[in-house]
Amino acid sequence: MTSDARHLTPDTREQSERELLTVNMGPQHPSTHGVLRLELQLDGEVVVHCRPVIGYLHTGIEKTFEAKTYVQGVVLTDRMDYLNPLGNNLAYALSIEKLIGCEIPERATVLRVLLAEFTRIASHLMFVGSMALDLGASSPFLYVWREREKILDFFERMSGVRMMTSFIRPGGLVSDVEPAIVADMSRFLDEMPAYIDSYEELLTANPIFRERTEGVGTLSADEALDLAVTGPILRASTIALDLRKSNPYCGYDSYAFEIPTGTVGDCYDRYLVRVAEMRESVKLCRQAIDRLPEGSVRTEDRKVMPPPREELAKSMEAVIHHFKLWTEGIKPPAGEAYVGVESPRGELGFFVVSDGTGRPVRVHERAPSFANLQALPKLTEGGAVADVVACIASLDPIMGEVDR
Amino acid sequence: MPADGIPTVRVPVAELAGTVERIRHELGHNRFVDLTAIDRLTREERFELVYLFYSMQHNTWLRLKSRTDSEAPSITPDIPGANWYEREVFDLFGVRFAGHPDLQRIMLPDDWQGHPLRRSEPLGSEPVDFTVTREAYGVGSQVAGLGEEHV
Amino acid sequence: MAVTPDGKSGSPGYLLSRLEDWARESSIWPVTFGLACCAIEMMATGASRFDMARFGSELFRASPRQADLMIVAGRVSQKMAPVLREIYDQMPEPKWVIAMGDCASCSGVFNNYALIQGVDKIVPVDVYVPGCPPTPDALLDSLIKLKERVKLDSRTARHGAQTGPGVGIPHEPA
Numbered sequence: 001m002t003s004d005a006r007h008l009t010p011d012t013r014e015q016s017e018r019e020l021l022t023v024n025m026g027p028q029h030p031s032t033h034g035v036l037r038l039e040l041q042l043d044g045e046v047v048v049h050c051r052p053v054i055g056y057l058h059t060g061i062e063k064t065f066e067a068k069t070y071v072q073g074v075v076l077t078d079r080m081d082y083l084n085p086l087g088n089n090l091a092y093a094l095s096i097e098k099l100i101g102c103e104i105p106e107r108a109t110v111l112r113v114l115l116a117e118f119t120r121i122a123s124h125l126m127f128v129g130s131m132a133l134d135l136g137a138s139s140p141f142l143y144v145w146r147e148r149e150k151i152l153d154f155f156e157r158m159s160g161v162r163m164m165t166s167f168i169r170p171g172g173l174v175s176d177v178e179p180a181i182v183a184d185m186s187r188f189l190d191e192m193p194a195y196i197d198s199y200e201e202l203l204t205a206n207p208i209f210r211e212r213t214e215g216v217g218t219l220s221a222d223e224a225l226d227l228a229v230t231g232p233i234l235r236a237s238t239i240a241l242d243l244r245k246s247n248p249y250c251g252y253d254s255y256a257f258e259i260p261t262g263t264v265g266d267c268y269d270r271y272l273v274r275v276a277e278m279r280e281s282v283k284l285c286r287q288a289i290d291r292l293p294e295g296s297v298r299t300e301d302r303k304v305m306p307p308p309r310e311e312l313a314k315s316m317e318a319v320i321h322h323f324k325l326w327t328e329g330i331k332p333p334a335g336e337a338y339v340g341v342e343s344p345r346g347e348l349g350f351f352v353v354s355d356g357t358g359r360p361v362r363v364h365e366r367a368p369s370f371a372n373l374q375a376l377p378k379l380t381e382g383g384a385v386a387d388v389v390a391c392i393a394s395l396d397p398i399m400g401e402v403d404r
Numbered sequence: 405m406p407a408d409g410i411p412t413v414r415v416p417v418a419e420l421a422g423t424v425e426r427i428r429h430e431l432g433h434n435r436f437v438d439l440t441a442i443d444r445l446t447r448e449e450r451f452e453l454v455y456l457f458y459s460m461q462h463n464t465w466l467r468l469k470s471r472t473d474s475e476a477p478s479i480t481p482d483i484p485g486a487n488w489y490e491r492e493v494f495d496l497f498g499v500r501f502a503g504h505p506d507l508q509r510i511m512l513p514d515d516w517q518g519h520p521l522r523r524s525e526p527l528g529s530e531p532v533d534f535t536v537t538r539e540a541y542g543v544g545s546q547v548a549g550l551g552e553e554h555v
Numbered sequence: 556m557a558v559t560p561d562g563k564s565g566s567p568g569y570l571l572s573r574l575e576d577w578a579r580e581s582s583i584w585p586v587t588f589g590l591a592c593c594a595i596e597m598m599a600t601g602a603s604r605f606d607m608a609r610f611g612s613e614l615f616r617a618s619p620r621q622a623d624l625m626i627v628a629g630r631v632s633q634k635m636a637p638v639l640r641e642i643y644d645q646m647p648e649p650k651w652v653i654a655m656g657d658c659a660s661c662s663g664v665f666n667n668y669a670l671i672q673g674v675d676k677i678v679p680v681d682v683y684v685p686g687c688p689p690t691p692d693a694l695l696d697s698l699i700k701l702k703e704r705v706k707l708d709s710r711t712a713r714h715g716a717q718t719g720p721g722v723g724i725p726h727e728p729a
Contacts, residue, residue: 027635028642030587030617034594035635054488056635057591058511060528060669062496063520067527075664082592098408126595145602152599163592163688225460228436228485239460246463337408338456340437340465351454353442364440366456374488400591403511403632512669513634520668528668 018043023385027056031134031389034399036373038388045384050377057403065363069329070096070170073363077350078164080365081401083123086115086155087343088365089168094249094339095352096170099332102304107295108172109250114288115167115177116250116341117281118185121192122151123344124278128199131271131393135212140202147195150188157181170330171305172298186289192282200275213267217379217391220265227378228371231346232277233395236262236269243342255287267394274344274396304330329358338366345369345396367401410456412467417453420470421477424455428482433457433466436479439489441497443523449473451499478504496521579623579649580611580706583698586622587615588642590629593656593688597628600691610698619645624701625678626694630658631671643678651705653697654680657687 026037035056041049061080065073077092078085090112097104129144152162158177159165167174203209219229224237234241242259244252260276262269298305306325307318334356340349346368353362372395379391406412415423428434438456449471457466470476478501480487490501491510498519501507509516518525589597600607601615608614616622619642631639643652654674657663660683662672671677681704684697 027638028586028588028619030615035590055509055511055513056632056638057630058632058634058669059630059665060520060667061665063527063669064665064667066523067529079592079664082595095408101407142603145599145604149599149602149604162690163595225435226484228483228489241460333407335407337406338410338438338465338467339408340458347437349438351438351440351456362440362442364438364454366438370488370492371485374485511634516633526668527666529666530662530672532666 020048025388027053031392033130033392033397036392036397036399036402038376040380040385040388042385045386047380047383047385047388050380050388052373052376054373054399054402057399059400059404061404062362062364065360067359069358070332070360071329073360074166074169075164077365078166079400080367080404081343081345081348081369081398082163083126083398084119084343084345084348085164085166086119086168087341087348089166090116090250091339091341091343091348092350092352092363093168093170094341095337095350096330096332098337098339099335099352099354100170100301100304100330102171102299102301104172104299105296106293107176108297108299110288110292111173111177111297112168112250113252113255114185114285114292117284117288118151118154120281120344121278121285122148124274124281125151127274127344127393127396128203128271131390131396132203132209134389134393135209137203137206137209140199143195143199143202147192154181154185154188169305171301172296176297182289182292185285189282189286189289193279196275196278196282204272204275210268212387212390213271213394215264216267216383216387217394218264218266219375219379223378224265224375227375229346229375230368230371231343232270232273233372233375234346235259236273237265238262243340243347247340249339249341255284257284267390270394270396277344331356331358340366343368345398345401346372348401365401365404367404369395369397369399369402373397373402406467410465410467412469414469417470417472417476420453420468421479423468424479424482427457427466427468431459431466432461433459433464435460436483436485437465439486439493441493441499441521443497443521444471445523451497453493453499455479472499474498475500475502477502478507480504495519498522576706580702582611582613583624583651583702583705584614584616584622585612585624585626586619586642586646587617588625588627588639590627590631590635591658593628593659596688596691597626597655597694600694605691605695607695607698610695610702612698619643620647622646623649624651624653626653626655627659627674627678627680628655630663630665631674631677632669633671636671636677639674640677651681651701652678653682653684653694653701655684655694655697656689657685659683660685663687 021042023040023042025040027035037053039051040047061076074089077088081088125144125148129141132140155165156162158181159167219237221237221239224234238261240259240261245259257280260273262273302321306322311318332354334354336353338349338351340347348368349366351364352360355361380388435458437458440454442452444450444452451472453470453476455468476499478490480490490504493499494507495509495511496519654660659674662670682697682701684693686693
């Protein structure tokens, strides 16, 4: 609960004399981070009741998975959490690889870490920009987009697409990342800490920013756990859970990085945690580039990844594998798998159920924003209506994965 | 043991609430992670509810499964985080959760008929009309594999 | 050719209507209607590298009553469709619609129960931008095409009825 009503003149009328005003916020609203609708009941400036209404971006993706092959499904995963497309690809690929049990080459694993952490940096940059913009500061938005454009340029150079790359697939990566791109990424990482310093200079000590975020939307550790909240929000509420450390995947246990946590669990803490995470991601990317080995980026298992084009001219078996992959697709053995990964928003995982055919029985995404958004009433009720925007911005929801 | 190494517990739906209590308090898996359903298309006990819990102490997941035709007890009074998950399963599969404070549709419009994620319901795709297929097969024809409905 | 009250070019009525066309074309302000992933590329178009403001779209107006362009950026679900139509209806004339992205044009990858299969089923669309998501360059290109149409005649050059398929947008009339 917040104590922000301290700024407002206390209303000393009898409870029965007060009238509640119902205000509808969204789904078309500049600050709701997508198509989120809030039904707010206000007593003057104080939010008495907040009811989020979601579903305005429901796309039936989970049903669409069942009509596609597993590789066609990768394309759908990009579009769920659209600020973390490579992370979604990774979570989906890991679940399917658990079902199949295929060996992923070292180069592919290290590149997956590199790309996932770059996507985390891009996502948190967007968070800083949009949170500042929501609170009225329009300059940081343009500055973070300068860096985000550089990251999107790397993605475009390696895959041809700025955002929805579908680069990480079951069995490895679609193709290799050229050394020239890796060298440029390395130069970018050298400059990045200075850029993060410049954003912090604009916001972190800014009295207006602090006034609007400190003490606002406080979530205690117990409340966060009960509400199934994960990610930077949980870490800001003092619980140091990061799946990269607690349940490592893709070799994260061999990298050196810290888990930033907050002390109070308010909007300011959530901002600080994400900025600190950006710095940690820069370190992770640097380590990934330093240890990047040579080799293939695709598994040798021909039932998962197609053979190289050159082989098709020489080997009949390669042609048969190629044909089967393109007509029937990957056929994981019957079973189910879930691998939880740490997305910029929290615990992300794809629960994939297979019956041995080329199309899944069920694919369910454990979307972190879906659970995180349930905390919104807890954050906003009791506070001023002006703080609702700060609370939503600090939760950093992505409606694409909330509604799927 | 499934492929991902997450231990799975299966209980009849009548014991669901009690098992969740035990999982959270005795077995220490106090963090609720996920709830979803799978439509197994069997005549009886068609829907398989899949719960996922996490132990903050041991850093492990635990999966709980239960089959039901249409009803299940709600765990929302104990776990506020399960609120929207149960509403989603109700909305898309039609499983009612007894004791849920606000069991309404969440993803689809309130007046929607049907529960689309059931495997008996069609994908609802439109036929895709390309000029090349129009010449071969006529106007508005549906080429196999494009917009295919999965039943 | 702009419609003139007395049919003579150079007349005050003609000059005024040309001024009106130029003013409308040079300051097309969109309403914030970012729905999904395309909204992120729309924000990229508004940011410094691609900068929509130099084409006249200085600001995104939150209120539809103060905007004249609706860029439908993203997939439109069944629940969102009445909201979309209401926002469109609240915009004052003359107004234009850009269907940004594959989902707005034809529902893109998602041929299923949950989406409106193309936003032109509920609002008339002036320019379709293919891409998933379209790059900011593509969105700027669509904005330029829209401006060319608006410049011709801002009051009646709307909603695709004037140019048939395959017909280029005519430039300055003879």
